[in-house]
Every structure is written in C-alpha cells, then in structure tokens.
Amino acid sequence: VLHSGSGNKNAFKALIAAEYCGVKVELPKNFEMGVSNKTPEFIKMNPLGKVPVLETPDGAVFESNAIARYVARSKGDNLLWGGSLIEYARVEQWMDFAATEVDPNIARWLYPRLGYRAFNAQDEEFGIAGLKRALEALNTHLASNTFLVGHSVTLADIVMTCNLYHGFARILTKTFTSEFPHVERYFWTMVNQPNFKKVIGEFKQAEVVPPVQKKAAPAKQKEAKKEAPKAAPKPAVVEAPEEEAPKPKPKNPLDLLPPSKMVLDDWKRLYSNTKSNFHDVAVKGFWEMYDPEGYSLWFCDYKYQEENTVSYVTLNKVGGFLQRMDLCRKYAFGKMLVIGSEAPFKVKGLWLFRGQDIPEFVMKEVYDMELYEWTKVDLSDEAQKKRVEAMIEDLEPFEGQALLDAKCFK
Ligand SMILES: N[C@@H](CCC(=O)N[C@@H](CS)C(=O)NCC(=O)O)C(=O)O
Incomplete structure (x- = not known):
C-alpha cells in the first residue's frame, strides 16, 4: 500500500x-x-x-x-x-x-x-x-x-x-x-x-508563471483528490492555496479626483501608433497632453541592482512586475528599462500615475513597489525633463549604457 x-x-x-x-x-x-x-x-x-x-x-x-x-x-x-x-x-x-x-x-x-x-x-x-x-x-x-x-x-x-x-x-x-x-x-x-x-493521465504544460503570493499559505497542505487511482488521472499536483473570501469593491478614490484634461487612453494610443519620427510626434504630443494637476510622473530605481546578475531573471522580474501592475492599467502608464549589456543589469523606470501620489492601492497590492526607490519628477528641472523623454523613447545610450530591453506598460 x-x-x-x-x-x-x-x-x-x-x-x-x-x-x-x-x-x-x-x-x-x-x-x-x-x-x-x-x-x-x-x-x-x-x-x-x-x-x-x-x-x-x-x-x-x-x-x-x-x-x-x-x-x-x-x-x-x-x-x-x-x-x-x-x-x-x-x-x-x-x-x-x-x-x-x-x-x-x-x-x-x-x-x-x-x-x-x-x-x-x-x-x-x-x-x-x-x-x-x-x-x-x-x-x-x-x-x-x-x-x-x-x-x-x-x-x-x-x-x-x-x-x-x-x-x-x-x-x-x-x-x-x-x-x-x-x-x-x-x-x-x-x-x-x-x-x-x-x-x-493527459499532461498539460503550464501556460503562465504563477504570480507571487503575498502571504505564505497555512502550513497544512492538501493534495488533489480523485475517486480512483487509475480513472483518467488529472495533472493536478499541488492545490492552489485557499483563496480569501472576496470583499465588496469600494469605488477607486482615483475616480473621485477632479476631471483631468489628459485622456490617458489618447496618450497610450499616440505612443503605440507612432511608428516614425517618434520624438517630434509622440514625445512632443506627450507634453501637449500632460496635465500636471491631474497626473504625476515618477522615476523608479531598483534598490538591489547588484542582484541583477542573470539577464533572463532580470527580464522576468520586470515582466512579473508589469503583470502585477495590471490592476492600475486605467490609471497608469509606465516604461521600464533594463540597462547594460552585461551583468549586473540596472532596472530603472518612469511611471505616470493619476493624481499627485503613487496610488495607495498599488503600494498595497503590488509587492514589487517596495523593491524600488521612487522619486517624483520635478519638471522645473530641465535635466529631469530630458530624462523623462529619454525613457519614453528608449533613447540609447541611456546614462552611458546600452539597453538590454525596454518594456512598456500601457
Ligand atoms: N524526499 C521525500 C520528500 C517527501 C515530501 O516532501 N513529501 C511532502 C509531499 S510531496 C509531504 O509529505 N509534506 C508534508 C509535510 O512536510 O509534513 C520523498 O521524495 O519522498
């Protein structure tokens, strides 16, 4: 037995x-x-x-x-x-x-x-x-x-x-x-x-890398149960941790902000549809649309750059972060750069958020946020403005280095 x-x-x-x-x-x-x-x-x-x-x-x-x-x-x-x-x-x-x-x-x-x-x-x-x-x-x-x-x-x-x-x-x-x-x-x-x-039984390969769970599940593990050992076995090996009961959804406070003249989707469309002359069309268009009262711009800088020793892992880390940001797609646009042609790679980004602060629900829900140093962009500083532009248009070299990758959240 x-x-x-x-x-x-x-x-x-x-x-x-x-x-x-x-x-x-x-x-x-x-x-x-x-x-x-x-x-x-x-x-x-x-x-x-x-x-x-x-x-x-x-x-x-x-x-x-x-x-x-x-x-x-x-x-x-x-x-x-x-x-x-x-x-x-x-x-x-x-x-x-x-x-x-x-x-x-x-x-x-x-x-x-x-x-x-x-x-x-x-x-x-x-x-x-x-x-x-x-x-x-x-x-x-x-x-x-x-x-x-x-x-x-x-x-x-x-x-x-x-x-x-x-x-x-x-x-x-x-x-x-x-x-x-x-x-x-x-x-x-x-x-x-x-x-x-x-x-x-029939085997099916994973289609997505499971996102990181916020808390460890209770120590007690269960296994998938089946009626009989040989009856059409399923490929379930470890059960997903028990899910918390869904809570009623309060209205997002960002929806209660005074209306903005900037329509985020218009900017995202302009970004995606500009295929040539990017600086003159998209970057200039961004400044024309940008509403500094309704939105804020932020630089982020990964706190543990020296750990980015494997290119694939670094790219995955950024990919996972962007997946987890999905919950704020209505309120944000972002660029994440993976910088350098050899390890350790630097991860830096630019984010546009609705409102004057980084939304609280993003800070709470996306654990990656605390892995970055966040600095609000000061648009009265010409150098910072140029840096925003360079990040929007994946300008190389960036801070003296080639880009391994530039990912966009839109
Ligand atoms: N090296 C052991 C691993 C056994 C093992 O980790 N079993 C897990 C389930 S796959 C278990 O019983 N966990 C319960 C526990 O740790 O109390 C083997 O190959 O048999």
Missing part, C-alpha cells in the same frame, strides 16, 4: 515503476493529506510524517526514490535498474541528479509562488539559475540519447520525469523550456509512454 494522495508526483514514481514491472501497488481509499500522515501509526512508518510511504509485507519504506527502487527490484526480471554494473551506477547517478539538482531548484522557484514558502527574490534567482544549469547539462546529454541510460526506460527516466513533472505542470512555461529542446522532447516522450499515462 502506497500511503499518499493520488496526485503526488513523488508517489507517481512507484506507481509508474509498478506499471512497468507488473507489481500491484494500491493507494489507500481515504487518505487525507495533513491528517492521515500525522497519525501515530503513520509516524511509526515515517518519523517525518511525509508522504509517500510504502507499506510492504516486510515493513514500511519512506523516501520516494527508495520506494521506487523497492518496487523495481521486487520483480527481478526487468531492466528498470539497468543491465550492467555501469548502468546500475548511471541509473543511480541520474536519480540523484533529479533529486538534488532538479527537484529542489524547481521547489525554490515554485513553492513561494504557490504560497507554501515566503517569497524572496534572491532565493528565486538562485533557484532559476540552478535549474537552468541542471537543465543545460540534461539537454546536452539528451541531445544524443533518447533515454537517460541505455536504450529503454529505466528508473532514472521515471524519477527524472516525475521530478520535472511538477515544474512543467505549474511553472516551466514553453518560453522557459524552449531553451532546452532535448529536455522538452524527452519529457513529452516520457509522459506519453502508456505506462506513464496510466498513472498521470
């Missing part, structure tokens, strides 16, 4: 191995995560109270890789653990690699975003950088190998796929994985093997 909820990727390892070697493994009927695994009987099987745990006629085994090995070895006549001494070692090598280089780095990136751990931008950067390093190595190996070891599926493929599964399902979007085409090909080949499919 494999003690676990039915959507657990660590439990999938033993279940898939069991399909390959024809071993009968059952999931308990009424397993409840956070309850069933905290009983005194369960703690006797695994002192950490973690799942999965395999109950065998000879006693219990915990740690999903050990459980998968037990299942594979319980029928001697299969090639899941390799066909020679060197293959046994290589199967172990890739299982350890999956457990130490892939799994923890996916968790570092994903779990805070699911609200299971506190978010820390530096941890996330380390997680992504570590994962990229691991996937690059894996990609190189898979460029000339269909399977990790030998010429058929081994335990190494089962464990690697299950450890990648969580990432591919929840955070590794196509934009990220397309950098590792052989890993992609491998992953899709594996999840489409009939014995994998029987356990995990």
